[in-house]
Amino acid sequence: MSDILGKVGENVRIHANVKLGKHVTIGDNTIVYENVEIGNSCFIGPNCILGEPLAAFYHEKDYHNPPLKIGNNSIIRSDSIIYAGSTFGEVFETGHKVTIRECSQFGVHCRVGTLSDIQGYVKVGDYCRFHSSVFVAQTSIIKDYVWLLPHVVLTNDPHPPSDCIQGPTVEEYAVVGAGAIIMARVKIGRDSLVGAQALVNKDVPAYTVVAGVPAKVLCSVHDIKCKEGRLEKPYPWREHYSKGYPWEDEEENVAK
Amino acid sequence: MSDILGKVGENVRIHANVKLGKHVTIGDNTIVYENVEIGNSCFIGPNCILGEPLAAFYHEKDYHNPPLKIGNNSIIRSDSIIYAGSTFGEVFETGHKVTIRECSQFGVHCRVGTLSDIQGYVKVGDYCRFHSSVFVAQTSIIKDYVWLLPHVVLTNDPHPPSDCIQGPTVEEYAVVGAGAIIMARVKIGRDSLVGAQALVNKDVPAYTVVAGVPAKVLCSVHDIKCKEGRLEKPYPWREHYSKGYPWEDEEENVAK
Amino acid sequence: MSDILGKVGENVRIHANVKLGKHVTIGDNTIVYENVEIGNSCFIGPNCILGEPLAAFYHEKDYHNPPLKIGNNSIIRSDSIIYAGSTFGEVFETGHKVTIRECSQFGVHCRVGTLSDIQGYVKVGDYCRFHSSVFVAQTSIIKDYVWLLPHVVLTNDPHPPSDCIQGPTVEEYAVVGAGAIIMARVKIGRDSLVGAQALVNKDVPAYTVVAGVPAKVLCSVHDIKCKEGRLEKPYPWREHYSKGYPWEDEEENVAK
Numbered sequence: 001m002s003d004i005l006g007k008v009g010e011n012v013r014i015h016a017n018v019k020l021g022k023h024v025t026i027g028d029n030t031i032v033y034e035n036v037e038i039g040n041s042c043f044i045g046p047n048c049i050l051g052e053p054l055a056a057f058y059h060e061k062d063y064h065n066p067p068l069k070i071g072n073n074s075i076i077r078s079d080s081i082i083y084a085g086s087t088f089g090e091v092f093e094t095g096h097k098v099t100i101r102e103c104s105q106f107g108v109h110c111r112v113g114t115l116s117d118i119q120g121y122v123k124v125g126d127y128c129r130f131h132s133s134v135f136v137a138q139t140s141i142i143k144d145y146v147w148l149l150p151h152v153v154l155t156n157d158p159h160p161p162s163d164c165i166q167g168p169t170v171e172e173y174a175v176v177g178a179g180a181i182i183m184a185r186v187k188i189g190r191d192s193l194v195g196a197q198a199l200v201n202k203d204v205p206a207y208t209v210v211a212g213v214p215a216k217v218l219c220s221v222h223d224i225k226c227k228e229g230r231l232e233k234p235y236p237w238r239e240h241y242s243k244g245y246p247w248e249d250e251e252e253n254v255a256k
Numbered sequence: 257m258s259d260i261l262g263k264v265g266e267n268v269r270i271h272a273n274v275k276l277g278k279h280v281t282i283g284d285n286t287i288v289y290e291n292v293e294i295g296n297s298c299f300i301g302p303n304c305i306l307g308e309p310l311a312a313f314y315h316e317k318d319y320h321n322p323p324l325k326i327g328n329n330s331i332i333r334s335d336s337i338i339y340a341g342s343t344f345g346e347v348f349e350t351g352h353k354v355t356i357r358e359c360s361q362f363g364v365h366c367r368v369g370t371l372s373d374i375q376g377y378v379k380v381g382d383y384c385r386f387h388s389s390v391f392v393a394q395t396s397i398i399k400d401y402v403w404l405l406p407h408v409v410l411t412n413d414p415h416p417p418s419d420c421i422q423g424p425t426v427e428e429y430a431v432v433g434a435g436a437i438i439m440a441r442v443k444i445g446r447d448s449l450v451g452a453q454a455l456v457n458k459d460v461p462a463y464t465v466v467a468g469v470p471a472k473v474l475c476s477v478h479d480i481k482c483k484e485g486r487l488e489k490p491y492p493w494r495e496h497y498s499k500g501y502p503w504e505d506e507e508e509n510v511a512k
Numbered sequence: 513m514s515d516i517l518g519k520v521g522e523n524v525r526i527h528a529n530v531k532l533g534k535h536v537t538i539g540d541n542t543i544v545y546e547n548v549e550i551g552n553s554c555f556i557g558p559n560c561i562l563g564e565p566l567a568a569f570y571h572e573k574d575y576h577n578p579p580l581k582i583g584n585n586s587i588i589r590s591d592s593i594i595y596a597g598s599t600f601g602e603v604f605e606t607g608h609k610v611t612i613r614e615c616s617q618f619g620v621h622c623r624v625g626t627l628s629d630i631q632g633y634v635k636v637g638d639y640c641r642f643h644s645s646v647f648v649a650q651t652s653i654i655k656d657y658v659w660l661l662p663h664v665v666l667t668n669d670p671h672p673p674s675d676c677i678q679g680p681t682v683e684e685y686a687v688v689g690a691g692a693i694i695m696a697r698v699k700i701g702r703d704s705l706v707g708a709q710a711l712v713n714k715d716v717p718a719y720t721v722v723a724g725v726p727a728k729v730l731c732s733v734h735d736i737k738c739k740e741g742r743l744e745k746p747y748p749w750r751e752h753y754s755k756g757y758p759w760e761d762e763e764e765n766v767a768k
Contacts, residue, residue, distance in 0.1 A: 001527065001546050001565060001577055011267055011523055011541075013284055015257065028525055029267075029285055029541055031302055034257055043570060046543055047303060047559060049334055053257060058299060058331060065257055075570060078561055078593060079609075081334060081352050096593050096611050097335075099352050099370050114611050114629050115645075117370050117388045117406075129673070132629045132647050133371075135388050135406045135434075147673055150629075150647045151665050151693075153407050155434050155452065159482060159490035161385070161403060161497050178647075178667050179693045179711075181407075181435045181453050196667065197693050197711035197725050199435075199453035213453050213469050213725050226671060234671035241673050267523055269540055271513065285523075285541055287558055290513050303559060305590055309513060314555060314587060321513055337590060337608050353591075355608050355626050373626050373644045373662075389627075391644055391662045391690075409663050411690050411708065415738060415746035417641070417659055417753045437663075437691045437709050455691075455709035469709050469725050 009046065018051075027078060034065040035084065042070055045078035045096075052083045054102050071108065083120065095132065107144065109244070122167065127245060137184075140167030145238065145245070149178040149196070158184045171206070173238055180215075191236045193221050207236075265302065274307075283334060290321040291340065298326055301334035301352070308339045310358050327364065339376065351388065363400065365500070378423065383501060393440075396423030401494065401501070405434040405452070414440045427462070429494055436471075447492045449477050463492075521558065530563075539590060546577040547596065554582055557590035557608075564595040566614050583620065595632065607644065619656065621756070634679065639757060649696075652679030657750065657757070661690040661708070670696045683718070685750055692727075703748045705733050719748070 008014075009028035019037040026032070027046030036051040038044065050068060057063045068082060071090035076082065080098040089108035094100075098112050101120030110124055113132040122136050125144035130136070134148045137156035142148075148170075156167040170176065170188040177196035182188060187203045194200055195211025195218070204210050209218040221235035231240055242248040264270075265284035275293040282288070283302030292307040294300065306324060313319045324338060327346035332338065336354040345364035350356075354368050357376030366380055369388040378392050381400035386392070390404045393412035398404075404426075412423040426432065426444040433452035438444060443459040450456055451467025451474070460466050465474040477491035487496055498504040520526075521540035531549040538544070539558030548563040550556065562580060569575045580594060583602035588594065592610040601620030606612075610624050613632030622636055625644040634648050637656035642648070646660045649668035654660075660682075668679040682688065682700040689708035694700060699715040706712055707723025707730070716722050721730040733747035743752055754760040 001569065002573065002575060010525065011285070013266065028543060029303075029523070031284060046561065047541075049302065052334070057257065061258065063258060078564070079335065079353075079559075079591065097353060097371075097591075097609060115371060115609075115627060119388070132631070133389065133627075133645065137406075149672060150649075150667070151407070151663070153434050153452075155406070158484075159480060159487070159493075160405060160431055160433070161493055161499075162482075162487060162490060163497075163499075164482065164484060164486050175672055177672070178665050179435070179691070183452065195711075196665075196695065197453070197709070199451075211726075214467075224671060226674075226676065228670075228676060230676050231671070231674060234674060237671075237673055241675075243673075243675075267541070269522065285559075287540060305558065308590070313513065317514065319514060335591065335609075353609060353627075371627060371645075375644070389645065393662075407663070409690050409708075411662070414740075415736060415743070415749070416661060416687055416689070417749055417755075418738075418743060418746060419753075419755075420738065420740060420742050435691070439708065453709070455707075470723075 005043070015051070021072065033084065035067045037067065037069045039070055039072035039074065039090065041073050043075045045076060045080070047079045048076055049081045050076070052081050054084060066102070077114075086120075089126065101138075113150070125172070131178075137165075137167045139165055141169040143170065143172045143190075145173045146170050147175040149176060149180075151179045152176045153181045155181065156184045173236060174204075175237065177211075191221060191238075193224070193235060261299070271307070277328065289340065291323045293323065293325045295326055295328035295330065295346065297329050299331045301332060301336070303335045304332055305337045306332070308337050310340060322358070333370075342376075345382065357394075369406070381428070387434075393421075393423045395421055397425040399426065399428045399446075401429045402426050403431040405432060405436075407435045408432045409437045411437065412440045429492060430460075431493065433467075447477060447494075449480070449491060517555070527563070533584065545596065547579045549579060549581045551582055551584035551586065551602065553584060554586045554588070556588045557592070559591045560588055561593045562588070564593050566596060578614070589626075598632075601638065613650075625662070637684070643690075649677075649679045651677055653681040655682065655684045655702075657685045658682050659687040661688060661692075663691045664688045665693045667693065668696045685748060686716075687749065689723075703733060703750075705736070705747060 006023045008026045013031045015034045021040035025043045030048040033051030066085035069087045074092040077096045083102040085102040086104040088106045091109045093111045095114030100118040104122045106124045107126035109127045112130045116134040118136045119138045121138045122140045124142045128146045130148045131150040135153045168182040168186045171190035173191045176194045180198040183201045189206035192204045193209045198215040199213040200215045262279045264282040269287045271290045277296035281299045286304040289307030322341035325343045330348040333352045339358040341358040342360040344362045347365045349367045351370030356374040360378045362380045363382035365383045368386045372390040374392045375394045377394045378396045380398045384402045386404045387406040391409045424438040424442045427446035429447045432450040436454040439457045445462035448460045449465045454471040455469040456471045518535045520538045525543045527546045533552035537555045542560040545563030578597035581599045586604040589608045595614040597614040598616040600618045603621045605623045607626030612630040616634045618636045619638035621639045624642045628646040630648045631650045633650045634652045636654045642660045643662040647665045680694040680698045683702035685703045688706045692710040695713045701718035704716045705721045710727040711725040712727045
């Protein structure tokens with residue numbers, strides 16, 4: 001099957017002013033709209049839409065599609081839709097059926113899981129991992145090395161519907177457990193842990209574990225133990241987990 | 257890119273007895289099955305399936321696809337699947353990857369967000385807004401001006417699995433917060449507010465705020481304040497929020 | 513529309529070494545990668561991807577796509593993606609936009625609902641029903657006759673991120689309510705009932721009802737009553753519900 005790699009598939013539509021880097025793969029049936037730039041060695045799966053036009057497209061006669069840039073060595077899996085006007089650093093990776101709306105900025109080495117819906121105007125740092133079916137409301141801010149586990153929801157309206165929109169801020173190394181909901185404007189501190197199914201309506205201090213509906217402080221992350229005894233201290237996770245992170249090679253070097 | 261508008265794209269399949277209004281756009285790769293009627297000035301995005309056949313199609317030799325009607329000035333975004341047998345009033349709008357099953361009725365000016373799954377045999381009033389990844393079980397009833405926020409789930413079986421199916425009823429102007437689950441047969445009163453992540457297993461009175469797992473009454477919607485002080489009274493929301501609603505223009509007129 | 517059945521649609525790509533049984537339907541735009549075997553009388557909808565390659569495909573020069581086998585009389589609805597390396601027993605059925613990753617085993621007569629995401633390396637028994645937007649983490653074990661209702665999440669990491677991965681085990685006839693989250697390594701006993709929106713972080717005994725965040729034991733399933741009085745005893749459900757189950761015909765015979 002390696003004959004697919006580095007080629008443009010069948011039934012592909014590439015609109016005007018698209019720049020493809022070297023050794024780019026474009027899967028069958030994919031549509032690339034105007035002003036998209038795809039970096040070297042990127043893999044774009046089948047049935048994707050890149051450069052999806054913004055809402056103004058349906059109403060404005062002189063609509064201009066803002067540029068979409070995807071960094072080198074990225075993998076966009078099949079059925080994903082990425083709007084015009086966003087920027088992704090190198091080694092960006094998505095699962096399938098991902099939707100990312102306009103005017104968002106992602107740093108390098110980020111991953112967005114299958115069926116996630118990123119609503120636009122968000123800022124995401126480097127090396128973030130969003131798992132499956134994650135929802136990130138407009139204007140959310142997510143710093144480096146954050147984990148959002150499956151079905152996490154970040155909201156942005158404190159009393160919907162209104163125009164008082166401001167997404168949460170999730171700081172470095174924070175981990176948000178499966179199905180947790182983070183309310184508008186809340187700040188999740190660095191190295192904190194939000195329990196699965198939590199409803200977080202207050203700021204979470206750094207290095208703190210919260211859980212429940214609504215979430216309450218349980219303990220420090222330093223107090224968490226591994227029930228199976230396989231890890232002495234599960235948190236801060238960056239002290240034992242390095243897969244795909246910049247400190248992975250350092251450790252290997254140390255190990256040598 | 258405006259050269260796409262008002263045209264039928266490439267690799268489109270239009271089956272027998274399909275009626276297209278004036279100035280209809282059909283995106284690339286979209287499939288329109290038998291007996292679909294699309295109103296004037298509708299935009300159907302790429303990779304959609306309209307008139308998806310019902311379960312009987314797989315078994316019955318004489319299967320007849322029931323009619324699907326989409327009102328004028330609607331926007332169906334890419335990768336959405338709408339079954340045969342449903343009816344949508346004018347200015348209907350979907351996000352991407354929406355699924356709406358058979359024999360459902362939507363009023364005018366409704367919006368269904370990306371990845372929502374509407375299971376069929378539902379009745380939805382006018383000017384409803386469903387956000388992302390909303391699940392609406394069969395036989396649910398949703399009246400006018402209702403908001404269902406991201407990841408809301410409406411269920412219909414009080415002791416699954418069984419044949420005692422009856423979805424909830426959500427009354428006018430009610431707002432259901434992100435990730436809330438509404439149990440079978442429950443009635444959500446008009447102008448009420450269901451908190452995010454709530455599990456609602458009892459009826460909610462009109463103008464009432466409920467929250468928690470299971471949900472309990474917190475206060476009247478009139479008691480809710482805007483923490484940032486930008487709105488004197490956030491609820492009833494229809495007294496300050498008018499974007500896209502029939503009273504939007506009235507207000508503008510008043511302002512003049 | 514019956515002229516679609518038993519045929520390969522338009523714009524279909526079938527790669528090398530694909531085996532199609534008798535009377536197989538392949539919908540328009542579907543891609544079938546190498547080493548896929550589709551049983552007799554299967555219906556594969558439009559826009560599907562079967563035999564999606566594993567992560568190694570992007571890196572390994574000598575990548576070999578492991579075989580995917582889909583049993584006789586299965587229905588894979590449109591926009592579904594099934595990875596290489598999995599096996600499905602006969603009469604397997606999916607909704608739309610389902611994703612099932614590699615090296616999973618499903619028994620006979622299973623159904624996976626629209627937008628579900630099965631992460632691979634899972635074992636699923638016979639006659640299981642997963643509803644819409646279900647997430648099943650890698651290494652989960654699900655025995656026969658299990659129900660996972662909409663938006664259920666099974667996780668596999670007790671302190672993410674780590675390498676201590678082990679999914680839950682859900683035993684025969686268990687029912688997991690809408691939006692419930694089952695934590696890593698937890699065992700859900702046979703014939704038990706997990707309430708909607710629950711967070712289950714401890715084992716659930718057989719025939720037991722749990723609910724809440726975190727979930728606590730409420731009662732025996734034998735204590736549950738039907739509020740409408742339509743069923744004397746809703747649980748164990750297998751004593752009154754037979755639609756699509758092996759005991760369906762037996763009952764009919766008894767009834768005669």
